[in-house]
Amino acid sequence: MENAAFQGVGAAPENYGEFLSPLTPxxxxxxxxxxxxxxxxxxxxxPGGANVPWPGMYVKNYQEAxxxxxxxxxxALKIVNGSSINLGTCPDxxxxxxxxxxxxxxxxxxxxNTPAAGSILxxxxxxxVSVLADAVTxxxxxxxxxxxFTSPYxxxxxxxxxxxxxxxxxxxxxxxxxxxxxxxxxxxxQDFGTDGGVHNxxxxxxxxxxxxxxxxxxxxSFYYNRQATGTYKCCTTVYNAPSRGYNFDTDFLTxxxxxxxxxxxxxxxxxxxxxxxxxxx
Numbered sequence: 001m002e003n004a005a006f007q008g009v010g011a012a013p014e015n016y017g018e019f020l021s022p023l024t025p026x027x028x029x030x031x032x033x034x035x036x037x038x039x040x041x042x043x044x045x046x047p048g049g050a051n052v053p054w055p056g057m058y059v060k061n062y063q064e065a066x067x068x069x070x071x072x073x074x075x076a077l078k079i080v081n082g083s084s085i086n087l088g089t090c091p092d093x094x095x096x097x098x099x100x101x102x103x104x105x106x107x108x109x110x111x112x113n114t115p116a117a118g119s120i121l122x123x124x125x126x127x128x129v130s131v132l133a134d135a136v137t138x139x140x141x142x143x144x145x146x147x148x149f150t151s152p153y154x155x156x157x158x159x160x161x162x163x164x165x166x167x168x169x170x171x172x173x174x175x176x177x178x179x180x181x182x183x184x185x186x187x188x189x190q191d192f193g194t195d196g197g198v199h200n201x202x203x204x205x206x207x208x209x210x211x212x213x214x215x216x217x218x219x220x221s222f223y224y225n226r227q228a229t230g231t232y233k234c235c236t237t238v239y240n241a242p243s244r245g246y247n248f249d250t251d252f253l254t255x256x257x258x259x260x261x262x263x264x265x266x267x268x269x270x271x272x273x274x275x276x277x278x279x280x281x
Contacts, residue, residue, distance in 0.1 A: 079112065097258075112129075169220065192232065206239055
């Protein structure tokens with residue numbers, strides 16, 4: 001829940017995720033006492049109930065769910081529960097696909113478009129899916145939003161587990177800049193100043209050490225990020241890299257198996273010409 005009294009530039013930091021009792025006369029005077037303990041990141045006992053905010057977790061200390069006001073962009077799209085996608089059959093007899101488009105950063109949590117026990121083999125059950133966004137971040141099935149607040153500067157508190165994804169992605173990348181002589185008085189990471197390369201085009205926020213990220217799809221870089229503009233970072237603050245099981249989805253070689261509204265480009269080559277002489281009047 002968000003308290004409207006916290007909104008506006010220059011106001012106090014906004015608080016998200018707290019459960020405020022309807023019996024409290026003035027909850028703004030005693031926020032901390034109305035915040036319950038952390039619960040598991042599982043399904044709500046009664047979804048939609050007045051006292052059960054999605055996704056079924058609370059924070060123990062209100063500063064763990066604190067967010068400062070931003071002057072520009074502040075939105076993102078998070079995709080969850082997408083292991084199985086079933087939109088019926090289209091008129092051509094092929095399972096209908098899905099294209100997700102957002103001008104904001106997109107986060108995909110858990111196995112995505114891989115319903116057969118997470119398999120991403122070419123013949124496994126799936127539909128044609130694409131995601132177009134400012135940036136795309138992959139979160140494992142072990143991700144919990146609370147951990148990003150309790151462990152903001154150490155990946156050790158954000159342990160990932162092997163997770164599988166199947167979709168095409170078109171997104172932006174960060175601007176590169178000259179490699180600096182030092183970073184905060186110490187040596188810079190070897191790729192600092194770059195966009196991280198194609199293997200880091202889809203971003204991570206967890207400790208993937210010893211785990212595998214299986215991906216089958218197609219990766220397209222069209223532009224520079226407008227919102228997710230942080231510099232490329234790796235192995236001590238933001239994430240530890242996974243074993244990358246990246247594969248191209250050969251389904252995309254068949255036009256009828258492309259995701260909906262896939263951009264098409266036509267290249268016309270002039271191979272010759274003939275001058276036609278017409279009689280003059």
